[in-house]
Amino acid sequence: MFTMLPLLVLVPDTQRGLGYSNRPALSTPLRTAKIPHTRNEKVYFFPPKTKLIPLTTRRGTIMFFKKNEKSPGVEKLKSKESDIQMAESSEEFTRAIKNRLNNSSDVVVIKVRPDLTIIYIEALIETSMLNRDIIGQLNEESVAPSTVESQMNSGDVQQITSLKEAVFSLLGGAVLIHVEGFAPVVSVMIPTTDRRSLAKPENESIVIGPQLGFNESMATNISLVRRYLVNPDLTTVSMTRGEQTRTAISIMYINGIASDEMVETVKQRISNISVDGIMDSSVLMQLIEDNSMSIFPLMVLTERPDRACSWLLNGKIIIIVDGSSLVIGCPQSFIEYFQSMEDQNVKWQVASFFRLLRMIAMLLSVFFTAIYVASLTYHYEIIPQPLLIPLSESRSRVPFPPIIEALLLEFIIELLREAGARLPTKVGQTMGIVGGIVIGTAAVEAGFTSNILIIIVALGALASFTTPNFMMGNVIRILRFPIIILAGFWGFYGTMFAFCFLLIHLLRQSSLGSPFLAPFYPLRFRDWGNSVVRLPLNLTSKRPYQTRPLNSKKYDSKK
Amino acid sequence: MKVSIYPEQHHLVNAFLVMFIIHSAQLGVGVQGFQRIIYMEAKHDAWMSVLLSGGIASIIGFIMVKTLQSYESADLYGIQRDVYGKWIGTFLNLVYVSYCLGAFLVIIRNYIEVLQAWVFPEVPTWFLALTLMLLVLYGALGGFRIIVGVSFFSVFLALWLLGLLSYPLQYINWQNIMPMFEANTMDILKGTYAMTFTVIGFELMYSYYPYIKEKQKTTRYMQIGLAYTTFLYLAVMLVSLGYFSGGQLERTIWATLSLFKIVRLPFIERFEYVAITFWMLIILPNLMLYIWSASRGVTRIFQWKEKTFIWIFSIFLFAAIQFFVTREQINALSDLFGKVSFYVVYCYPIVLYIFVLIKKKVVRKGNAT
Numbered sequence: 001m002f003t004m005l006p007l008l009v010l011v012p013d014t015q016r017g018l019g020y021s022n023r024p025a026l027s028t029p030l031r032t033a034k035i036p037h038t039r040n041e042k043v044y045f046f047p048p049k050t051k052l053i054p055l056t057t058r059r060g061t062i063m064f065f066k067k068n069e070k071s072p073g074v075e076k077l078k079s080k081e082s083d084i085q086m087a088e089s090s091e092e093f094t095r096a097i098k099n100r101l102n103n104s105s106d107v108v109v110i111k112v113r114p115d116l117t118i119i120y121i122e123a124l125i126e127t128s129m130l131n132r133d134i135i136g137q138l139n140e141e142s143v144a145p146s147t148v149e150s151q152m153n154s155g156d157v158q159q160i161t162s163l164k165e166a167v168f169s170l171l172g173g174a175v176l177i178h179v180e181g182f183a184p185v186v187s188v189m190i191p192t193t194d195r196r197s198l199a200k201p202e203n204e205s206i207v208i209g210p211q212l213g214f215n216e217s218m219a220t221n222i223s224l225v226r227r228y229l230v231n232p233d234l235t236t237v238s239m240t241r242g243e244q245t246r247t248a249i250s251i252m253y254i255n256g257i258a259s260d261e262m263v264e265t266v267k268q269r270i271s272n273i274s275v276d277g278i279m280d281s282s283v284l285m286q287l288i289e290d291n292s293m294s295i296f297p298l299m300v301l302t303e304r305p306d307r308a309c310s311w312l313l314n315g316k317i318i319i320i321v322d323g324s325s326l327v328i329g330c331p332q333s334f335i336e337y338f339q340s341m342e343d344q345n346v347k348w349q350v351a352s353f354f355r356l357l358r359m360i361a362m363l364l365s366v367f368f369t370a371i372y373v374a375s376l377t378y379h380y381e382i383i384p385q386p387l388l389i390p391l392s393e394s395r396s397r398v399p400f401p402p403i404i405e406a407l408l409l410e411f412i413i414e415l416l417r418e419a420g421a422r423l424p425t426k427v428g429q430t431m432g433i434v435g436g437i438v439i440g441t442a443a444v445e446a447g448f449t450s451n452i453l454i455i456i457v458a459l460g461a462l463a464s465f466t467t468p469n470f471m472m473g474n475v476i477r478i479l480r481f482p483i484i485i486l487a488g489f490w491g492f493y494g495t496m497f498a499f500c501f502l503l504i505h506l507l508r509q510s511s512l513g514s515p516f517l518a519p520f521y522p523l524r525f526r527d528w529g530n531s532v533v534r535l536p537l538n539l540t541s542k543r544p545y546q547t548r549p550l551n552s553k554k555y556d557s558k559k
Numbered sequence: 560m561k562v563s564i565y566p567e568q569h570h571l572v573n574a575f576l577v578m579f580i581i582h583s584a585q586l587g588v589g590v591q592g593f594q595r596i597i598y599m600e601a602k603h604d605a606w607m608s609v610l611l612s613g614g615i616a617s618i619i620g621f622i623m624v625k626t627l628q629s630y631e632s633a634d635l636y637g638i639q640r641d642v643y644g645k646w647i648g649t650f651l652n653l654v655y656v657s658y659c660l661g662a663f664l665v666i667i668r669n670y671i672e673v674l675q676a677w678v679f680p681e682v683p684t685w686f687l688a689l690t691l692m693l694l695v696l697y698g699a700l701g702g703f704r705i706i707v708g709v710s711f712f713s714v715f716l717a718l719w720l721l722g723l724l725s726y727p728l729q730y731i732n733w734q735n736i737m738p739m740f741e742a743n744t745m746d747i748l749k750g751t752y753a754m755t756f757t758v759i760g761f762e763l764m765y766s767y768y769p770y771i772k773e774k775q776k777t778t779r780y781m782q783i784g785l786a787y788t789t790f791l792y793l794a795v796m797l798v799s800l801g802y803f804s805g806g807q808l809e810r811t812i813w814a815t816l817s818l819f820k821i822v823r824l825p826f827i828e829r830f831e832y833v834a835i836t837f838w839m840l841i842i843l844p845n846l847m848l849y850i851w852s853a854s855r856g857v858t859r860i861f862q863w864k865e866k867t868f869i870w871i872f873s874i875f876l877f878a879a880i881q882f883f884v885t886r887e888q889i890n891a892l893s894d895l896f897g898k899v900s901f902y903v904v905y906c907y908p909i910v911l912y913i914f915v916l917i918k919k920k921v922v923r924k925g926n927a928t
Contacts, residue, residue: 378679381829492836493679497690500840504698507708520715521708522573 086163086183090117093178093185100167107170112138115180116148124173129190134175148177148186156189168246195220201303203470206342213303218248218322221305225252225318228309233257239270241284245277248322249284257315259548262331262512266317281321285328290510295478297471298511299330300337307341315549317512331512333519333546335531337472338362343534352533359532361463366479368463369406370487370495372456376402378491394450403488405449409457410480412439417461417477518546560859562637563630564769572707574776581620581761581784583710583844586717588669589757590792591838594799594814601750603735603805604742606796608750613789615751616758619908620785623761624778626912627768629919635765635911636859642914652856655765658903659853662759663846663876665896667691668883670842673813677835688880691839692873695846699854699869703770706851710844717841721791723830724798726822731801755905756897757792760845761785762904766852850876 087093094109097119101107106122112135120130133153142148145159156174160166161184166176173191198220201213214221222236233255240246249270253263269288278284282301289298302308303326308318311329319328338358343351375382376391383391398405416435420428443449460480467473479502486494509516519527527544529535541557543549572580597605630638635655640648671687679687698709742750764781771777799814811817822830854868883889 379829379832382827382832384823384825384828387826490682491678492832493674493682493687493690493839496836496839497694500694500843501697503712503840504694504701504705504709507698507705507712508701517708521711523576523711 086161086166086185088181088183090115090178090180093117094119096163097167097170097176100163101170116142117178117180118175119170119178120175121170121173124171124192125175125190126192130175133190134177134188138177143179145177145179145182145184145186148179152186152188158187159184160187198224204302204304204307204341204468206340206345208345209342210304210306212305214305214308214325214327216323216325218250218320221320221325221327222250222252224305225308225312225320228305229254229312234312237263237267239267241270241273241275242278243274243276245279247278249278250320251317252312252320253317254312254315257313257543257549257551258317259315259550262514262548263317265512266319266330270319278321279323281319281324281326281328284319284321290512291508294505294509295475296334296506296509296516297337297469297475298332298509298516299328300332300469301326301328301471303327304341310341310344313543313554315543315547331510331514331547332516333511333514333531334506334509334516335359335519337469338467339531340468348534348536352535355533358466358468361466362476365460365463365476366483367495367499368460369410369453369456369480370483370498371492372453373402373406373484374487374491374495377488391450391452394452397447398450399447401488402453403484405453406457406484406488407481409439409443409449409453410460410484412443413457413461414477514546514548519544560637560640560862562641563633564637564859565632566703566770570703571770571772572704574771574773575780576707576711577764577771577777577780578784578787579711579714580707580767580844580848581764581781582788583713583841584760584763584848585758585785585788586714586791587760587842587845588666588673588838589759590795591669591673591815592811592813593754593757593792594796594803594808595811596753597750597796598800598805598808600753601742601746603737603800604740604747605750606736606793606800607742608747608754609792609796610789611747612751612754612758613785613792615905616761616789617782617785619905620761620764620781621778622912623764623908624768624781626908626915627765627777628774629915632769632774634767634769634855634859636856638911638915642911642918649860652860655903656853656856658899659763659766659849659856660872660876661896661899663849663853663872664879664883665756665893666842666845666849667876668880668889669893670838671880672886672889673816673835673838677813677816678832684884685877685881688877691843691846692877694839694843695850696869696873698843699847699851700866703767703851706844706847709840709847713840713844717837720834720837721794723819723822723834724794727798727802727818730821731798733801735801735804736797752901753897755901756893758788759900759904760848762908763848763852766855767848 087096090111094117098104098107098109101121104121108120108122110118112118116138118130118135137151137153138148139151142151149157149159160169160176166185166187169187169189170176172189174187174189177186177188179186195217196215198215199213200211204213205211212224214224226234231254235253235255237251239249239251241249251263251266251270266288270284273284273287275283275287278287285297285299285301286292291298302311308327308329311318316329316331319330321328338355340354343355376395380388395402400408412435416431416439419435420431423431439454444451444454461477464473464476464480467476483495483498486498488494490497506517507515507521515522518524519531524545526542527546530540530544534540538557541554543552543554545552594605597608601608626638627633630641633641636652639651639655642648643651667688670691671684674687675682675684698705761781761784764777768774768777795815795818799808799818802818803811803814808814816831816835819831819834820829822828827833850869850872853872854865857863857868858865883892
C-alpha cells in the first residue's frame, strides 16, 4: 500500500554532528514557538506511527514502502495485554495474570475465601500491611469490588478493569483482590519502602554548607527539594520512559521563573526518547543533550539538594530520575562547571579568587604540557638562556623526544588516577604513595623523564582536579592528549589549531538552545558578576540571562 | 530574487557586535608588514597616511550604511539586482563573490607564507592550507552567529598582543618621526593608496547588514570599530617609525612581527613565534567572513543551500592556493588584489550610492505620476 505523503528525509545535521537516531529533535510546544538565539536547523516531523523509507533500486528510481515503527515483538506484547478481557472467574483471572507474568515463581496467589482471591508479587509489598490493612479488613460484607474498595484502609485503592493496568499495578507494588463473579479487581498499593538513608554527598563535598545528599529514591529527592523550596509554584511533571524499565522521571521547575519554552523542550526531548532502559540520570542526560557528539557535557549533574534548589531559583530546570542519586540540571553554560556550591557560602572575595584560580587551572591543565612539548621540540628560541640551561640539563639523560616523554608521563598519571578510582579508598591511598614515589624519583633516576616535565605534568594533573564538576574534570584530562600530540607534531601551530578548534566547537554548542559560552558570547556583562567572579549578594540580584527567566529579578538589592 | 531578506530571529546578532566584526575583519595579514609599503611612499610621515586612510574608511563606511539603509533589510546582492536589473545585477554580484574569494585566497596564502618564513620552513603549503581550511569550514558551517562569535573572541583574546607593543616603546627614538609634514600631499595620498589592503574588511558590511538586529545603530558601532582599527594601526605605525630607522624599515618586510622579536620576559622571549601562531585566531574571522559572504552571494543568485557553496568554495580555494608558490607570485597576487580592492572598496560604494539615489528618485517620480 503506497501512501501519498510528502517525502520526509532526515537531513544529517552537520551543525550538531552526524545524525543520531536517539537524539531527540529540538522540540517546541505545538511545533510553532521558536527559541530565539538558538540554532538554524529545521525539525522534520514524522507522522507518529508510520514513516516512509525511500528505497533506491538499481535503476535509480525511488520506491516507497510503509514500515511500521514498532517491531513485531512489541506488537505481540501489546495485543497480549489489551486483547484479553478481564475474566469474571477467579481461576481464569489468575491464569491470565500468571500467564502475562510468564509464570514467575514470585507471584503469590492466596485464596482467602472461596470467592476472594488475593494476588501480589513477593518482596514488592509490605507483608505487615498486607496482613493488617488488607486481609484483616476483609469480612462477610466483602462480596463485591465496590464494598471491598470501601473497606480498605490504605490510601491508594482503586478498581481496575484492564489486564494491562492490573499487571502494571502488580509490578508497582500493589495487591490485587479479585471477587468471584466480577470483572473489575481492586488494587491496593502497599509498596515496600526500602531506601538508603540520607547521607553526605561524597563527590561534591564542601566545608561550609549543608551536608546532605540525594539518594536513589525519587520520592525522597522530591521531598528534599520541596523542603528547601516551600513554594506553590514549584511544579513537578512526571513521565515514564524506557521500554523495559519504565523508569519514572520527574521534571521540576518553578513556574513563573523557568522559561516555558525550555520546559516544553525538556518535556518533548524526554518523550522523544526510545530506549529499553534508563539506569541512571547520567544516561538520560546523554540522551537529551543538544549534541551527543560533543565531548563536553552540555547538562550538569549534582547530588546536592541545595545546589539543585539554587538552580531552580535561577530559572533552571531539574530532572530527577528514579533510582538515581544524581539530579540533572539544565540549561548549563561552560563557565558554570567551574563553580562550586561553596562559592555561595564563603565571602565574595574568597569565592572570586577561587573561581579565577579554577579557570586558570583549567587552561593550565589543558595547554601547559603541550606548550612545554612544543617549545622543546620546535621553538627552543623562545626559552631564555638562563632557563634553557636547567631545562637541557634535566633533559640531557632522557633518551626520548619530548612528545614521547610527555605522553608517557601523562599516561602514568592517568593510570594512577584510574587505578585509584577503581580501588577501595584505603588501597587507593597506598596506590597514590607508591605511584608518587615511582614517578617522582625512580623515573627520573632511571633517566626516563626529566624533573621539569614531572613538575609540569603534576601541575597539570593537579589543576585538572580543581574543576568542581567530575564530568568536566574528565573532559579536561582527556583533552590534553590530542593537544600534546598536535604540539609534538606541529609545535605552536598545532597547539593553536587545537585552541581554535576548541573555541569554535564550544561556540557551536548550546544547552537547551541557550549558548554554551554565555556570558562571554553572547556578551552579557551583568552575568559576569556571578560567573567569572562572585560579587557581593546585593550586586547579583538578577537571574542570569542564560536561563531566559520569565522574571529576572531575584530580590531587591536595596534591602 | 528578492531584494530584501529577513533572516530568522535566532540568526540575528546584536548591533554592538558590529564593532567586533568590523575590527576583526580589518585586522589580518596586512598589519604584519604594512609599515614598509607605506614608508616607501610617505617616508617618516607615513603615520599621516594611516590616519588619512582611517578617515577615508570611516567616510566610505558611512556611505555604505546609508546605501544599505535606503532599503529595509537588503544586502549588496539584493541592491545590485534592484538597481541594475537582472543581468547586470547578477553579473556584478558574481564579481563581488569572486572579489570575496580573492580576498580569502590572498589572506590565507599570505599567512601561510609568514608561517613558512618564520616558524616552519619545512611544512608543506597544502598541509597548512588544509588545517586552516578545516577550521574555517567548521566555523563557517555553523552559520553567521558562530562566525561573529569567533570574531568577538579574536578581538578579545588578541588584546594582550597590543600590550607587547609597549616593550619596543622603551627603545623608541622620536627623532625618527621629526620633522613632520615633510612629505607632500601626493606622497601621503600614495601611502594611503598603498594602505588599502590593510584597511579593507569593513566592506563585508554589505553582506551581513540584514543580520544585524538593531539596524539604526549600525553606523555608530561601525564607526567605533573603524576608529579602533585606525587607532591600532596608528599606534603600530608610530612605534615602528620610532623604533626602526628609515633604512631598516625599507628592508623589513614584516615590521610588526620584527617588533615582537625583541620582547623578553623572564620565562619567554622571541615572542614572534607565539604571535605568528596566535595570528591564526586573528585571520580566522577574516577567512570565515569572506567565504561566508561569497556563499551568501551565490546562494542569493542560485537559491541553493548556503552550506553547499561553502563546501564547493573551500575545495576550490584549497586547489587555488597550490598555484601560488614563490614569493614573487604571492606578491603579484597581493598587489593585484590591492588594486582591485581599491576600486571595489573605495570607489564602488560611492557609485552604488549615487545609483541608488537616482533609482529612488525615479521610482518616486514614477509613483507621483
